[in-house]
Amino acid sequence: MNTPIAKTCFVGVDIGTTNVKALALPPDLSRELAHASRPVETLNPQAGYAEQDPEQIWSAFADVMAEVSREVARAGYEISHIAFSTAMHSLLAMDENGKPLSHAIIWSDNRAEPQAAELRGLRADLGRAIYEQTGIPMHPMIPLCKLAWLREHDPRLLRRAAHFGTIKEFLWHKLTGHFEVDYSMATSTGLFDATRLTWSDLALNYAGVRANQLSTPVPTTHQRPLQATVVGGRTGLAETVSLLIGASDGCLANLGAGAIKRGTTTLTIGTSGAIRQTVRKPLRDEQGRLFCYILDDDYFVVGGPTNNGGNVLEWLTEKLTQQDTTTLLAEAETIAPGSDGLLFLPYLQGERAPLWDAHVRGAYLHVDWQHTRAHFVRAALEGVLFNMLSINELLMKETGPTRVIHANGGFAQSRFWVQMLADMAGVPVRLNASNESGSMGGILLTMKAIGLVKTLDEAAKLVAFGETFEPDPKRHRAYQQVFAKWQAGLGKNT
Template sequence: MNCLLGVDLGTTNVKILAVNTHDWNIIAHTSLPLATLSSQPGYAEQDPEAVWQAIRQGLSEVVIGAKRKQIHIDGVSFSAGMHSLLAVDADGKPLTNALLWSDNRAEPQADELHTTQAALGDDIYAHTGTPIHPMIPLCKLAWFRKNQPALLKQAAKFISLKEYVWWKLTARYDIDYSIATATGLFDEEKRTWYQPALDFAGIRPEQLSEPQATTFSVVYDPDQPGVAKTALPKGVRLYPGASDGCLANLGAGCIEPGITTITIGTSGAVRQTVNKPQRDPHGRLFCYYLDQRNGTPYYVVGGPSNNGANVLQWLSEKLMQQETETVLAEAETVPAGSDDLLFLPYLHGERAPIWDASARGAYLNVDYRHTRAHFIRAALEGVMFNLLSIEQLLAEQAGPTREIYANGGFAQSTFWVQMMADIFGVPVRLNDSNESSAMGAVLLISDLNAPLEKIADDVQFGQTFKPDADSHTQYKQVFERWTSALQKQ
């Protein structure tokens, strides 16, 4: 029996799956936590060596699990979060921690591309498909140029966490097209580094990795100089894979028009898969490369939100001091619309749809009727309304949603999933596996010749939630008030 490994390098965890290529069952898996460091407000970093050790340990656990079942590993494919950045020296030694997507120190550099250099910002978005925001490596590099200019000369390479792991396993500096398109430095159509972006960042092309297809492969050989020894068998093929958001679409089976994937984990995202690059006239949506099969390219277009299940965590830990299950149960005692109580969910600033790192949350229309349960439900609804506003932007570019494929930690709450169906007014279908990014990494390399539409047929599904017509009608009215309140802020 054979299997493929999917390695998902997320913000809070490393997850690794061993998937049986015959029936697509998960035969071994592990999840290891990652710590985020914040030395001052706005900073969010990870120790790249700690990330590597988590990957190494996770591979050991899953490979041992596969060996016990006498299962041969045919290949390993990687998924990773976007926008991380670290500097390494000529020997590959990290010179910095990795700045994560949630690191906002480059807000002044993003503002520059929205104001005094707006024409350049528009041009970079048009070529790269990456919205201008402090999260992107383009702006982080410009921050280094301004605040640590010596680093730009000292660093041999500026790479992502995935590239660091890849270098450990191959002694090569490669970057897949998918992660590259999320840097703000990569010409999406020409698939080369975009010189005007590099000039703004203050770096040279040779300080970046070599762009490669998402299905490019290298044979693992721990006997080669510089290659780290792990539990992986010598000779197994390694594939760089793609970004977690793009692979979440594939892992969710979201390839056809009209199917929208919504992921709510710590943060959230709304995405569709398309066959040509899309651009929002106001730069509010991303467009990232996924793959190309038989001459057909696949891109994932959508919008990310900073505020997902972390809002529920904030409610549970900081306000209610209760377990999340208790908090969710209390929200169910309040009718849809929370008796006119509204919540703007911007506890962590926001990316789509407003792209304002300084945005903050707010409760509106508070009056004597409102109980603790109202505050809980209004917060959950606020998260959904923000995602709905992203979906409406996406519909203008990629077409309306006829069905949602949903995944992420929020899917453990049938109450919250039903709320999504009622607010969006379309059926919400849950994936059988909640590890859509790792599963997408596996599916990407499962058949290198098949179109992604055919590969997506192997995705397994669980329960489908249908919208309640009365609740949807009520939510449409509440959403109009919510949108009006947002515009006044």
């Protein structure tokens, strides 16, 4: 009796800061065939440091792929393609065989603040020139500044390492045997000339590394087969699987959210957050405050990231109130918009956009006798969104007005918080049917790479949506006044 030929499916893998996740869908995207997730630990060996163990991330990835492979097989499918969405700005040293010589220094690590400050201050002309080439603001998060920190504080590692790369490059090498990086991730390093599509001599000279210590840049649709050493084994992957290198999590979140057209803004709040638009030509902010990453041929994602998103809610629950999230959100909902004058600046972990200041810290303003725990919670939630909208003000100067927001990330699980966003922004807020926008973006990019769709515009039309939240005009007017006071308070506190 002949064994039936399994139907093929696509998998999008999202290597995030807190979890490694994977989503499997058939080519018609009609249903979820499998989903798996494993947590990733962040290490804080000293104040301002944030690191992750690349081997733990590999282990989480292997477990996720094994689980997805089993679920897909039970459904009568086999995996044909796997695409990667990965958190940006990590840096680890490796030997010539891809073995880690260090932990990965991740985006939230601030040890390179002196180097970033130098490129914004004493050597601002150099910082501006690098920004014009690379499209990424000078900040301690970027590998450019982290390498410069190593040059000063650990030159032995800089000399010893055969290779420097991101978490994606470490995983890609383990899977394929090649040191390669997609254009999207490369543009997030501060080392890549996004116009010439090659490593920037200007940035390399400052960082103190050579081009041959970095990966070969490739398009986001670049594919490789699995190398024989990882076929089967712990991952459960078959030799027929093709790997698509994919892009950064921010770029693929935009694609996976269906946010390709002008006027469509994506707002993501997980642990951190970002607000972005997809444009058809590279953009640069005159003051170097917005990023611009490559997504694909003639598609670029421009916007700004924040350090302070869901981590603020985590701080409220774990450190300020010792109450669960459900309780606090319910209490906050009883308070009127504007929190009776209480304002919150959400800079608990320094800030990227719009301030690009690793030293700035949060504050409650106008604290009054009448303010209760519920006020403090609502003001904090409002502060996170006010900060996001202040980034959007910078973005709209370059791209035009926001007409609709596509929202995703952990915050989208709170209808209350999403409605607050609609009321503040004064535009509709749409949720995706799937909250796994990074994985979905990887799958859509796969479909374009193999010819199932011709363009990313066509791919974005396949995205399914859930609920749309319409703004309340009365609350929007009230929030416009509060936002003006919040911005004034920000100016006095920074």
